[in-house]
Amino acid sequence: MSAPPFDRTIRVGLLGCGVVGSEVLRLLTEQADEITARVGAPVLVAAVAVRSPHNYPAVDPSLLTTDSAALAADPTIDVVIEVMGGLEPARELLLTALNRGAGVVTANKALLAAHGPELYEAADASGANLYFEAAVAGAIPLIRPIRESLAGDRISRIMGIVNGTTNYILSAMDASGDSYDDALAEATRLGYAEADPTADVEGFDAASKAAILASLAFHTRVSVDDVHREGISQVSAAVIAAADEIGCTVKLLAICERVSDGSGERISARVHPVMLPRTHPLASVNGAYNAVYVEAEAAGKLMFYGPGAGGAPTASAVMGDLVTVARNKLVGGRGPRESAYADLPLQPIGDVPTMYHISMDVDDRAGVLAQVAKCFADHGVSISTVRQQGTGNDATLVVVTHTGVDSALAATVNELGEMTAVRKVNSVMRVANAE
Amino acid sequence: MSAPPFDRTIRVGLLGCGVVGSEVLRLLTEQADEITARVGAPVLVAAVAVRSPHNYPAVDPSLLTTDSAALAADPTIDVVIEVMGGLEPARELLLTALNRGAGVVTANKALLAAHGPELYEAADASGANLYFEAAVAGAIPLIRPIRESLAGDRISRIMGIVNGTTNYILSAMDASGDSYDDALAEATRLGYAEADPTADVEGFDAASKAAILASLAFHTRVSVDDVHREGISQVSAAVIAAADEIGCTVKLLAICERVSDGSGERISARVHPVMLPRTHPLASVNGAYNAVYVEAEAAGKLMFYGPGAGGAPTASAVMGDLVTVARNKLVGGRGPRESAYADLPLQPIGDVPTMYHISMDVDDRAGVLAQVAKCFADHGVSISTVRQQGTGNDATLVVVTHTGVDSALAATVNELGEMTAVRKVNSVMRVANAE
Incomplete structure (x- = not known):
């Protein structure tokens, strides 16, 4: 040339x-x-x-x-x-x-x-x-689509796998049944996790991304401190197996939502692991890949998929x-400026509608299920399914709730932990809708 | 406000x-x-x-x-x-x-x-x-990602389902076993196909989109007349069933590629139905949805998915x-201008590497398979699998080839059609790689 x-x-x-x-x-x-x-x-x-x-x-x-x-x-x-x-x-x-x-x-x-x-x-x-x-x-074009292509639309939700390290670990645990520690060690060995993996596995990296996405999508300043954050270090092989039993895999999702409830229009930005139905398109995104779902009022549902990291x-x-x-x-032109005119208030995590999967070891005797059920009812939480595994001293109760607000579910779990009939709450994890 | x-x-x-x-x-x-x-x-x-x-x-x-x-x-x-x-x-x-x-x-x-x-x-x-x-x-942000987000990368391939009408028809045929005519009638009734469906089903609409995508991706003027175009009106229920037998579904794809062969760097832009392995991410894109795969040298493989049409x-x-x-x-700024500096020559369809799936009715007698095999060999086309179905007068021979240039495969099919041992070539369709 x-x-x-x-x-x-x-x-x-x-x-x-x-x-x-x-x-x-x-x-x-x-x-x-x-x-x-x-x-x-x-x-x-x-x-x-x-x-x-x-x-x-x-x-x-x-x-x-x-x-x-x-x-x-x-x-x-x-x-x-x-x-x-x-x-x-x-x-x-x-x-x-x-x-x-x-x-x-x-x-x-x-x-x-x-x-x-x-x-x-x-x-x-x-x-x-x-x-x-x-x-x-x-490499996934996402910022430009959100702040330019969809600038004439109203984004209602963004839900994404935005951290390759944690997705690699969770995919490996799901595929192999490995423990978290083993999967993390393998990810480190292969270069998918850093020597100090805290920023990734505790969700700090994903929370930063959620803050950026929520800011752009909702025309509101959202800082990383506004993002509710839970990492994956508590995700055990048992939780992965429990998810599998209800047709789910576990993914660390960044979720940004525009919600309208009794408190008017608010936005939610959060990062936490969820049990995601295997029929959801994000459930089949494995390894270090990233994928982001964007829902907008006129555009409908869009998905962007590709390598989320790497030089x-x-x-x-x-x-x-x-x-x-x-x-x-x-x-002499210039790109889009900050757009923060909407200035929407944040919905605290306690107000977020959630379904919980709870596994607990209980005394296997008459009346225990009634006590447990009453605890849920007292907090206004409706139970979807209950399953008891094992017998005698080793009974495990697995409860999946209907949707309740997160604070009611958290309070339920707290109280369960204090009940003498409940020996131990093994795990608590949010469950996502299939859609 | x-x-x-x-x-x-x-x-x-x-x-x-x-x-x-x-x-x-x-x-x-x-x-x-x-x-x-x-x-x-x-x-x-x-x-x-x-x-x-x-x-x-x-x-x-x-x-x-x-x-x-x-x-x-x-x-x-x-x-x-x-x-x-x-x-x-x-x-x-x-x-x-x-x-x-x-x-x-x-x-x-x-x-x-x-x-x-x-x-x-x-x-x-x-x-x-x-x-x-x-x-x-x-609604899928695709033009902006290609002409802006990937402007610092080298795009090697775009492969997409870019016409919702044909994807609706092919998905319905795949799910139900319906004939093309029945699926088209249903699509028309539901508003997915226009009264005159020619522009969609004969691939004109997809060819226009392929021309636009190839122009942007390869910095070369590509008009709709440069795009090799085949529609789906010849796709029968038998072809869909035959695809299923080899683990494939049939999709109408727009394919834009940058290729380097004996003739140097060229580009190919084409629209035709293919048998696509069900493991390919595009294979599970059903109904009127669109999805586009983009491969770039540095970015790797990206996918964009969403509603491809509608008000x-x-x-x-x-x-x-x-x-x-x-x-x-x-x-006072302005968007990107035309970028056609590369001015790459077009690869004619005859030079495109292709695998074919060929179904033909043949005389069921000794020597026929040898004749057919010789015909492929004479054109330098290597056979991957052969399967004979039925016996007596109703024998059907199904051949899947290895990759050959399209012109050699087309010449083979032409000659097969003239052989007395071959009663009828039922169908010919390209087969895509799993990747």
């Missing part, structure tokens, strides 16, 4: 050069001609900020710098790509870049979920572009944003 | 007010406050052009006009939404609008697939926005485009 003459180039600064950053560098190099043609000007890497330059022998040494602050402030850099992660100094660096009008592309879900409004405000003040497709569900897929999302921001730089 | 003061309004003209147009009007009215907040200015319908105003008692009479040319030319109209369909006068009207710099949102796949470059050129010359999310797969879903896609175009009007 012969290069046409260009008035200018788009100069890119990269903050961080790990798994994602190195893939971005590779794609920018290998597809240089194509990116140039798509943007309408050459896109060149001007600087790469890292902590220890000697760790990056594959990168042109003249590009490497340890001075990330200087990179963010450099007026000759048109677009700053942030793939370093963490809250600080990423926040400060991106504010510097946005304040001077530089375009910003970031994959940093934790930063957006904690400090999104501050970043948006800086972008607004200077007219800068702020894009973050890679922050949720890796190359995440870099693909970063590159798509880079092309858009670079084009906007050339033609 | 109290209305903030706005410097200006965005005035919209609607060409056509059928199933989609009336839903666009409804959404613009019902969600007026929300659309205003999202755009940053009120979006008002200024005019609705229809052929017979008395047919639209629900529309404010002061908006209705029969003069579509005046609407397209009206300098006070910022955005023209075209949901009238057909090539003319839609083409001429949109050129008028684009030439004067008005934004255009269209759902017209046939127009884009036939005259896309002409529309793009008019948009380029005046700096106008041209958006068409609703033209492919209804409200299509209107959702139109509304998303309208919000984007209206925002661009306010801030």
Whole structure:
């Protein structure tokens, strides 16, 4: 391809050069001609900020710098790509870049979920572009569809598998019957889980993504602290087996809902494991894949599926944003701003309609079932099915409830735990509708 | 919500007010406050052009006009939404609008697939926005992901169920064993097929969508005439049953591929029914739903799923485009232009690697199988499985081939049809890989 003459180039600064950053560098190099043609000007890497330059022998040494602050402030850099992660100094660096009008592309879900409004405000003040497709569900185009394609519709619900590590672990437990610890060890060995898996297995990562999705879908500021969060470390092989008995598999879901109840219109954002009927399309999403269901009033039910993490897929999302921001730089346009006009109140987890699956060891004697049933009734919780397993001292009672509010169910479980006839509450897990 | 003061309004003209147009009007009215907040200015319908105003008692009479040319030319109209369909006068009207710099949102796949470059050129010359999310797969965000989210990646393949009518018919045949005629009659009765179903069942609609997708994915002008097209009217209940016997269902797929063979890099765009293994994710997409698989080098495999047609879903896609175009009007930006720099040559259908499923009635006597096998071998086509059903005069031979080029397979089938030992070639259908 012969290069046409260009008035200018788009100069890119990269903050961080790990798994994602190195893939971005590779794609920018290998597809240089194509990116140039798509943007309408050459896109060149001007600087790469890292902590220890000697760790990056594959990168042109003249590009490497340890001075990330200087990179963010450099007026000759048109677009700053942030793939370093963490809250600080990423926040400060991106504010510097946005304040001077530089375009910003970031994959940093934790930063957006904690400090999104501050970043948006800086972008607004200077007219800068702020894009973050890679922050949720890796390569799956999800941010753009939600904040642009569905901008003329009213989103009612988003429900998704947005963390590959936990989905890998839960899929493995479901397929093999392995314990949580064994499945986690295998995920770590294969590189699906980090050495410290807390952010993934305790749901922090998914909660950040839920905050970002809820903010965009409901035009309301939702921070990670607004998201009710439960992880998967309490999911035992016994729970997986119990789910299987009622035709379910266990998935960690991020759920964002617009609800109308006695308190008017509110939104709910939560992350927790659920027993999901195997007939649900999300139930067959296995391994490290991500999938997100979006329901909108006019559009109906949409599903997006693909690799949710990994260097190359995440870099693909970063590159798509880079092309858009670079084009906007050339033609003077800009992407969508923060949209938080609706400012809907949050529904506390206690008000969320829920079905529970409860397994408990009980005394196997006359009257125990009546006591247990009365406990549910006292809290206004209706029972769907009861099943007693084993006999004598080893009796186990498995109860699946109808839908009640979460606080009533939680109170029921608390009281059950205090009943002398109930030796032990083995497990409690929410059950999702088939739909 | 109290209305903030706005410097200006965005005035919209609607060409056509059928199933989609009336839903666009409804959404613009019902969600007026929300659309205003999202755009940053009120979006008002200024005019609705229809052929017979008395047919639209629900529309404010002061908006209705029969003069579509005046609407397209009206300098006070910022955005023209075209949901009238057909090539003319839609083409001429949109050129008028684009030439004067008005934004255009269209759902017209046939127009884009036939005259896309002409529309793009008019948009380029005046700096106008041209958006068409609703033209492919209804409400499923697909155009924006392909031309924006994946703009920094290299798409290798798109494979999709993009026509709801044919998918409804094929799903019904697969589920019930019904004949094609019965399934079509039922689809017509339920409103899934039009009175004249030709555009759907003969693959014209899907071919237009394939042309649009291939153009965007491969940065190459692909018109509907470049797309190899076969419909489903020849798909019999016997073929569906034969597919089932090899673990497949029959789907009409639009396939766009980037291929590298002895002739260098080329692209293929085609629409035809295939026997698809039931393990393939697209195999379980039933009824009028659409789903599209996209494979990109860095992103990996993505799938998009949702309602592919219908007034409200299509209107959702139109509304998303309208919000984007209206925002661009306010801030002076513009959407992506045509990207056709790659200009890749087309791979003719004869060169496409294919597996065939062939069912034929043959004489049941010694030597026939040898003759048939020799015919395949003479054309360099390798046989994967052969199965003979029935005995005596009613013997049927079912052959599934390994992958060969389509022209060799077609030549084989031609010669089989002329062999005296072969009484009749019952059916010929391509078979897709499980992957």
